[in-house]
Amino acid sequence: MRTAVCERLGVEFPLFAFSHCRDVVAAVTNAGGFGVLGAVAYSPEQLDTELTWLDEQVGGRPYGVDVLVPGKVDDAALGGGHLMDAVPERHRDFVTHLMAKYRVSGAAQPMPVTADSFGRRVTASGATGLVDVALKHPIGLIASALGPPPPEMVAKAREAGVPVAALVGTVEHARRQVAAGADLIVAQGTEAGGHTGEISTMVLVPQVVDAVAPVPVLAAGGIASGRQMAAAMALGAQGVWCGSVWLTTEEAETAPAVKRKLLAASSLDTVRSRSRTGKPARQLKSAWTQEWDAAQESPGPLGMPLQMLLAEGAMARIGAAAEKGEPGALELANYFVGQVVGQLGQVKPARQVVYEMIAEFGEAVERLARLSE
Amino acid sequence: MRTAVCERLGVEFPLFAFSHCRDVVAAVTNAGGFGVLGAVAYSPEQLDTELTWLDEQVGGRPYGVDVLVPGKVDDAALGGGHLMDAVPERHRDFVTHLMAKYRVSGAAQPMPVTADSFGRRVTASGATGLVDVALKHPIGLIASALGPPPPEMVAKAREAGVPVAALVGTVEHARRQVAAGADLIVAQGTEAGGHTGEISTMVLVPQVVDAVAPVPVLAAGGIASGRQMAAAMALGAQGVWCGSVWLTTEEAETAPAVKRKLLAASSLDTVRSRSRTGKPARQLKSAWTQEWDAAQESPGPLGMPLQMLLAEGAMARIGAAAEKGEPGALELANYFVGQVVGQLGQVKPARQVVYEMIAEFGEAVERLARLSE
The missing domain is CATH 3.20.20.70 (Aldolase class I)
Structure with a gap:
């Protein structure tokens, strides 16, 4: 062309x-x-x-x-310490609450060792x-x-x-x-x-x-x-x-459980939400987006990159549990995708x-x- | 073609x-x-x-x-009485509050005489x-x-x-x-x-x-x-x-004040809101949509056709005041329009x-x- x-x-x-x-x-x-x-x-x-x-x-x-x-x-505003130290207690608590509510197996996740450098990138x-x-x-x-x-x-x-x-x-x-x-x-x-x-x-x-x-x-x-x-x-x-x-x-290296959700989704099944990165990002609607965006006890998403760190840590655990077929984890699991998902x-x-x-x-x-x- | x-x-x-x-x-x-x-x-x-x-x-x-x-x-659910009788007091009160807050001139509007047959159509x-x-x-x-x-x-x-x-x-x-x-x-x-x-x-x-x-x-x-x-x-x-x-x-018979707002608007200036008809409808963002959708004291929009009756009555008064150049009425005035308004x-x-x-x-x-x- x-x-x-x-x-x-x-x-x-x-x-x-x-x-x-x-x-x-x-x-x-x-x-x-x-x-x-x-x-x-x-x-x-x-x-x-x-x-x-x-x-x-x-x-x-x-x-x-x-x-x-x-x-x-603003790099400077993030301070010189570990980024995860800047995540408020009630946001960590809300993640803990979600893991319990949806019976997600696995340890209360330590933040991934790479989280800090990941956030800074x-x-x-x-x-x-x-x-x-x-x-x-x-x-x-x-x-x-x-x-x-x-x-x-x-x-x-x-x-x-x-x-x-x-x-x-x-x-x-x-x-x-x-x-x-x-x-x-x-x-x-x-x-x-x-x-x-x-x-x-x-x-x-x-x-x-x-x-x-x-x-x-x-x-x-x-x-x-x-x-x-x-x-x-x-x-x-x-x-x-x-x-x-x-x-x-x-x-694509899309996790198999998420791939199945994508294949089954219609174009109505996405939402623009701040719950995964801190900025509005379109993704599959899931219990994760609904809880963060609409639950009464939600503290509301943090900004970028803190919400991204928090979400990525949680999603690693959720993803592993979803691959084992755990129903609660499958409800929470999602990924960034556009409305074309229905095609x-x-x-x-x-x-x-x-x-x-x-x-x-x-x-x-x-x-x-x-x-x- | x-x-x-x-x-x-x-x-x-x-x-x-x-x-x-x-x-x-x-x-x-x-x-x-x-x-x-x-x-x-x-x-x-x-x-x-x-x-x-x-x-x-x-x-x-x-x-x-x-x-x-x-x-x-459901026609039947609307009952045999006047439709306006079905509008709750606190929704009427919220409209009265908006008229006062934005200093919109004109009488506390009686519902238009045609409101009932309009709603039923x-x-x-x-x-x-x-x-x-x-x-x-x-x-x-x-x-x-x-x-x-x-x-x-x-x-x-x-x-x-x-x-x-x-x-x-x-x-x-x-x-x-x-x-x-x-x-x-x-x-x-x-x-x-x-x-x-x-x-x-x-x-x-x-x-x-x-x-x-x-x-x-x-x-x-x-x-x-x-x-x-x-x-x-x-x-x-x-x-x-x-x-x-x-x-x-x-x-177009678009009211001149609204036409000017449309000509000046960008594609970011619309919102999908239930505040004019009771169903999600894209329209120009204005104080009307913001107050109904986000103000703490908002009772939230009613369903169709009741919200439509309430809004049309209010908009008639707002429109008349906007044409006189009243700043508050100009803030409230809006109309249904798509994102192409920016063009x-x-x-x-x-x-x-x-x-x-x-x-x-x-x-x-x-x-x-x-x-x-």
Whole structure:
């Protein structure tokens, strides 16, 4: 396909696959799309290992790395101590209460040993450590999932000749990202999984395209088929950025119990909740989101990254119990996913998802062209 | 254009314009689209007058009528007395409190004399009275905006050879509507103005198209430009149903103060709230929605139609005060509108909106076709 984005990034088909799983990233890239590895779960050392593996798999085809930089998290305010010390007692108590109420087996979880460094990686300075590692590899794109890319990150990417992409949920954020040096904007609608704003893809994309032209825009949110990709391109996007659709692929490391919940869910079964990260993120509705967001005894979610630390610790225990088939844990278990979850009913190889999207995209474009004949 | 909907309904360009204003309906129909008059505000006698005027204006071109049939409103449960008697004291008191707090001039409003019959028209039996009137005119479509069309309505429309359209926000509702006899489904995303569900247009439309095929589907929600129309058609819709975009046209009877608020609003300035009708309806965020939805002293909205009666009575007074420029009334004033409100920055003739959408639609389709060359 011929869009400026295809030419700039050397990709055949402007389908960007965001995944935390290197196998998905490799499969999509090798099928003609553009895989982007979500790096937030990795330490710099782990990221280096993953990217070395990817370099071997993709044989020079383009792929990217995504880091999470929440603009408003102030490193200094987190203090010099352990981050977990900043989590109030009643928030820990509420987690203890949930574990008891839902009869989740396993020890009252000690915070994961990596929690502290994990929490710090979602700060501006933490993300920069990942960026340094990423830029040592032949990556084709570096993306910033929240907040404007820090000046240092932009400068380093520029020096390495790697374009910087930034995810946005409003026109104002798009303008701010371009001013901060973003080369590519991902306009993400509220229907997307993970951190999202309130404006739908259909409304947001044309406004962002017009606001930042000639900077190219990818569309995200609500896109898991060729028809949806064609719709996004009709809105003026130069490509699409998909996340949810990979969660039910063969390659995805999604926990089996969660994968079954995803396959069974309808598009009504997601909610935008602060209960997993501290910022509004779309995810599967579950007892976890309901308790945090609506229970009378809920203390309400903390901010980022503290809520993320608390939730990740709890979710590790919940996930293990869910895999044993414990009913309470299965009620609590969830994962970040967009409203397209209602379209995902079957496990497929990631490569097949790419090929089906390419084929359906072509059909949709031809059908549209015939309408005007 | 050639879609099954165009042929069945005899329309050149499958752009459906929902409006409470007959001038908009006439202008769109005469420009090659398909105007649909929202009938809920009219008594059967008034509707007859409006449709007679329309018949004269459109010279045989196709137009339609929309009635509001909330499936779950039980006529019998409303009792035989005046509907306003069923509004609890503390809800009336809250309105009185708001009027005082925002210093809205005018008398403590007596409920409008028409409130009772107005409330009853949004019941199944009430809607049927409007349908009888509508079917005496050469209308090309009758639409049911909430809930499945009552069997009597479908039978009468069938007999008159008039297709029935039904608005839905979920796949399940679409199936139910088709089972109830709907000939055309309007799949409406959460970004739409007025009564909406939670699923975005991008996600909802392809699912509904697949679920009800071969019944044709129009897309609604987030559509106010030719690019958005092309996107909707790429998703599989055979046409689009637009409401918000007409509110700022020259022909619209939108109150001037509200029109100014709409022109100034961004796509972040809407909210899905039960505060105007008793059911979740997207509208401009205002002090009215904030007070009902978030103030500690709010009793919470009533159901439909009682909240609608209460709100319409209050809004009549607020609107009059807002037109006088009273600051408190301007804070409270709002109207039903979708997220596309952020795209509406200029008053235009409705005809011009249609022509611009046709032109931009063609450009978007050509641009898409060139991508694959």
